[in-house]
Amino acid sequence: xxxxxAETKPKxxxxxxxxxxxxxxxxxxxxxxxxxxxLLWSYHGSExxxxxxxxxxxxAQILAYVKGLxxxxxxxxxxxxxxxxxxxxxxxxxxxxxxxATIAFAMVFFASRNLIYSGLLYELEPKHGWSRALxxxxxxxxxxxxxxxxxVPEMLWALIxxxxxxxxxxxxxxxxxxxxxxVLGKLFxxxxxxxxxxxxxxLQSTGANRLQILFYGILPQVLPQFISYTLYRWEVxxxxxxxLGFVGAGGLGQRIYIAISLFLGNQLLTYLIFIYALxxxxxxxxxxxRRRVT
Amino acid sequence: xxxxxxxKIVKSFDRHQLAVGGIDLAVQRGERIALIxxxxxxxxxxxxxxNLTLRPTSGRLSIDGSRVEHLHGKKLREMRxxxxxxxxxxNLVPRLKVIHxxxxxxxxxxxxxxxxxxxxxxxxxxxxxxxLKRVGIEEKIFARTDELSGGQQQRVAIARVLLQDPEVILxxxxxxxxxxxxxxxxxxxxxxxxxxxxxxxxxxxxxVELALSYFSRVVGVKHGTTVFDLSSDEVSDxxxxxxxxxxxxxNEQDVSFDEQPGTPFLQ
Amino acid sequence: MNSRVLPSYSKAAKSAFPYLFTPLFLIAFVDSWRRAxxxxxxxxxxxxxxxxxxxxxxxxxxxxxxxxLGLMFRPAMExxxxxxxxxxxxIVIGFPLGMLGTRTFSVSxxxxxxxxxxxxxxxVWGYLVYFGARAVLSLFRSIPEFVxxFMxxxxxxxxxxxxxxxxxxxxxxxxxxxxxxxxxxxNxxxxxxLQSTGANRLQIFFYGWLPQVLPNFISYTLYRWECxxxxxxxLGLVGAGGLGQQIEISMxxxxxxxxxxxxxxLFIMVATVDYISAKIRAVL
Numbered sequence: 021x022x023x024x025x026a027e028t029k030p031k032x033x034x035x036x037x038x039x040x041x042x043x044x045x046x047x048x049x050x051x052x053x054x055x056x057x058x059l060l061w062s063y064h065g066s067e068x069x070x071x072x073x074x075x076x077x078x079x080a081q082i083l084a085y086v087k088g089l090x091x092x093x094x095x096x097x098x099x100x101x102x103x104x105x106x107x108x109x110x111x112x113x114x115x116x117x118x119x120x121a122t123i124a125f126a127m128v129f130f131a132s133r134n135l136i137y138s139g140l141l142y143e144l145e146p147k148h149g150w151s152r153a154l155x156x157x158x159x160x161x162x163x164x165x166x167x168x169x170x171x172v173p174e175m176l177w178a179l180i181x182x183x184x185x186x187x188x189x190x191x192x193x194x195x196x197x198x199x200x201x202x203v204l205g206k207l208f209x210x211x212x213x214x215x216x217x218x219x220x221x222x223l224q225s226t227g228a229n230r231l232q233i234l235f236y237g238i239l240p241q242v243l244p245q246f247i248s249y250t251l252y253r254w255e256v257x258x259x260x261x262x263x264l265g266f267v268g269a270g271g272l273g274q275r276i277y278i279a280i281s282l283f284l285g286n287q288l289l290t291y292l293i294f295i296y297a298l299x300x301x302x303x304x305x306x307x308x309x310r311r312r313v314t
Numbered sequence: 315x316x317x318x319x320x321x322k323i324v325k326s327f328d329r330h331q332l333a334v335g336g337i338d339l340a341v342q343r344g345e346r347i348a349l350i351x352x353x354x355x356x357x358x359x360x361x362x363x364x365n366l367t368l369r370p371t372s373g374r375l376s377i378d379g380s381r382v383e384h385l386h387g388k389k390l391r392e393m394r395x396x397x398x399x400x401x402x403x404x405n406l407v408p409r410l411k412v413i414h415x416x417x418x419x420x421x422x423x424x425x426x427x428x429x430x431x432x433x434x435x436x437x438x439x440x441x442x443x444x445x446l447k448r449v450g451i452e453e454k455i456f457a458r459t460d461e462l463s464g465g466q467q468q469r470v471a472i473a474r475v476l477l478q479d480p481e482v483i484l485x486x487x488x489x490x491x492x493x494x495x496x497x498x499x500x501x502x503x504x505x506x507x508x509x510x511x512x513x514x515x516x517x518x519x520x521x522v523e524l525a526l527s528y529f530s531r532v533v534g535v536k537h538g539t540t541v542f543d544l545s546s547d548e549v550s551d552x553x554x555x556x557x558x559x560x561x562x563x564x565n566e567q568d569v570s571f572d573e574q575p576g577t578p579f580l581q
Numbered sequence: 582m583n584s585r586v587l588p589s590y591s592k593a594a595k596s597a598f599p600y601l602f603t604p605l606f607l608i609a610f611v612d613s614w615r616r617a618x619x620x621x622x623x624x625x626x627x628x629x630x631x632x633x634x635x636x637x638x639x640x641x642x643x644x645x646x647x648x649x650l651g652l653m654f655r656p657a658m659e660x661x662x663x664x665x666x667x668x669x670x671x672i673v674i675g676f677p678l679g680m681l682g683t684r685t686f687s688v689s690x691x692x693x694x695x696x697x698x699x700x701x702x703x704x705v706w707g708y709l710v711y712f713g714a715r716a717v718l719s720l721f722r723s724i725p726e727f728v729x730x731f732m733x734x735x736x737x738x739x740x741x742x743x744x745x746x747x748x749x750x751x752x753x754x755x756x757x758x759x760x761x762x763x764x765x766x767x768n769x770x771x772x773x774x775l776q777s778t779g780a781n782r783l784q785i786f787f788y789g790w791l792p793q794v795l796p797n798f799i800s801y802t803l804y805r806w807e808c809x810x811x812x813x814x815x816l817g818l819v820g821a822g823g824l825g826q827q828i829e830i831s832m833x834x835x836x837x838x839x840x841x842x843x844x845x846x847l848f849i850m851v852a853t854v855d856y857i858s859a860k861i862r863a864v865l
Contacts, residue, residue: 047864065741066741108616168848185623189617190619225398228418236414260725266731266819312598
């Protein structure tokens with residue numbers, strides 16, 4: 021905000037008192053100790069048997085297993101399934117991320133403090149306790165909903181949607197859409213809250229109405245960031261879409277599940293190769309598009 | 315009748331910060347005034363009250379005889395449209411093309427639908443071109459605004475004000491972020507526009523030199539009140555010392571009221 | 582006075598990108614819609630609506646019986662333990678590989694060292710290490726942790742251990758990549774300044790390099806830990822410990838009220854982890 025009438029006498033700055041420093045130090049030690057305790061407890065509970073992993077017997081087992089995966093099965097059938105699975109996984113992640121972006125975009129205007137709470141700049145300076153409280157409600161609801169969508173893991177969403185709409189890729193699309201919607205909603209909200217105020221005030225001074233300010237001042241600032249985040253999540257979602265198949269939501273995941281269950285190691289390797297390729301391509305595509313947008 | 319009349323305008327933020335403490339000011343149509351004073355004196359707050367983006371905490375503000383402190387909604391916007399502002403920096407939306415930024419001066423006149431359509435296919439290109447020509451950078455019309463230098467962006471901001479065609483032009487430290495030679499050019503440009511069109515011009519200036527050289531009426535502001543309101547030849551060195559006492563000359567404090575947060579690393 | 586040439590908007594230099602991208606996008610959209618069997622009408626059909634209703638009503642009231650909660654305690658704790666250990670292993674894997682995968686480390690050397698040492702063979706080795714480390718990280722990252730978990734279960738048996746390994750490897754890949762980006766963004770001016778005072782390598786490391794790297798490093802690692810909690814909860818679906826197993830059972834038996842409880846537990850865990858992260862971050 022604009023500065024207050026300046027004080028001409030600078031205040032004397034006292035040296036930091038010694039007590040303060042040691043108080044902080046105690047809290048630090050406490051935290052450190054707690055951290056160590058957490059690590060030890062976790063080690064115990066995870067039943068980590070690194071010896072198993074690195075022992076002769078365990079190591080040999082793993083090696084044998086990995087060897088058994090080669091060579092990858094490139095028969096026509098398997099390739100066909102792999103390609104289909106890849107395209108399906110792509111489709112699931114694509115549609116899912118789009119739905120997510122739509123949900124997030126719709127909710128974000130409710131879930132960002134500056135727009136719903138105080139309005140654009142000073143228009144709605146919170147005057148009465150009333151309207152303030154009233155405007156908090158949609159804000160809290162929106163934030164709460166996005167939080168909920170985000171916390172439930174995609175896998176669980178997939179299970180739920182398989183129950184509601186049946187097996188197949190649609191359940192995967194919905195699971196991704198809903199979960200990622202929560203994630204993007206939060207990210208979008210942060211972008212919106214961090215929007216640069218000055219050009220907006222400047223537009224306001226020309227007599228523009230709120231919608232005009234939205235289109236001329238806010239959207240040009242936030243849309244590139246929105247798109248960038250969406251592309252980033254799409255990249256992540258390719259991996260997620262691949263595994264949702266484990267619970268019957270289609271894609272490469274479903275085929276991998278079958279391959280592992282039926283001990284078809286060579287097929288498994290083929291599918292793994294395809295996942296790797298798909299993920300790598302998606303990463304490059306996403307990075308390229310993100311560069312173009314910003 | 316005066317165009318602007320301020321009586322005992324007070325603006326405080328949060329009951330603790332008194333930004334403006336009782337200003338009286340009367341401005342005639344077509345006048346050209348410079349405001350000077352140390353940073354933090356309340357000049358920018360005053361300007362935001364003048365261009366109706368801030369409401370005064372108390373006092374009376376009249377434009378052309380009618381009270382405006384309590385306007386809102388459409389009437390407020392109509393009044394705002396009559397006042398054009400050039401800020402020190404960040405007037406413009408960086409990612410938009412220059413033409414959209416210039417045309418945004420007309421937003422007060424356009425319907426919402428028209429303004430959105432114009433983002434896709436700009437209308438009134440000729441108007442924008444003429445304005446840009448007036449300020450000397452017509453060749454940049456389709457460039458992206460953040461590709462322009464600071465001085466060029468200020469000119470675009472002035473072009474925008476031209477399109478808005480207001481009755482008053484307010485300029486809040488328009489040349490503080492611009493180098494010296496360019497500064498006088500821009501100030502001269504504003505004065506020329508005011509002379510040619512008869513628009514009132516009020517400029518907040520950091521540089522006393524510029525104020526005294528180009529303006530016939532100078533108002534000194536300190537601690538949120540007017541210390542003097544004289545013609546430029548009456549402004550003595552003593553008065554200036556009194557105005558700026560307690561402050562280093564050429565104080566580089568930027569009056570920016572928004573912090574630019576860092577972008578998160580998940581890019 | 583003179584002829585007026587008004588610049589034309591349509592002829593202004595515009596990129597071809599939107600014209601290429603849009604049709605591709607539309608094709609992808611239509612094809613994906615079909616392939617993913619998207620069918621919003623399903624929610625309006627009787628079966629879809631019924632199932633949705635069954636699910637929503639089945640969730641309330643959540644099963645808060647002492648019996649169930651007691652049963653869930655161990656798996657919940659296990660989930661946290663898996664996430665902690667998994668993240669730890671991920672750091673152990675990600676940090677060194679991330680360093681090796683940093684151009685300034687392996688190839689050009691921090692602080693103009695490469696110019697002083699640069700024999701061609703050394704450069705080649707540098708590039709090999711650089712690309713090698715990146716490839717390994719990429720491999721770890723690209724295979725979803727679920728698949729890793731599945732494979733590790735086959736290798737070391739059921740229980741929380743394969744979960745730890747799966748998260749360790751997969752997240753190691755992710756951490757490593759981001760670590761290398763953080764490392765590459767280190768500003769070498771302060772390091773140069775330190776060097777000019779005569780500090781040795783280790784001192785420069787602790788005084789100049791570490792303070793720059795630490796905030797982002799901790800911040801991202803804590804973020805990954807939060808993700809690891811959710812991931813660990815889910816890995817149980819393949820028998821890798823934690824709540825996941827119970828989630829599968831509850832879903833299979835249509836005990837939706839149990840699911841709601843489990844969700845609540847998950848919520849609390851994530852919130853706790855969030856809180857702890859915030860505290861840790863505040864200290865630094």
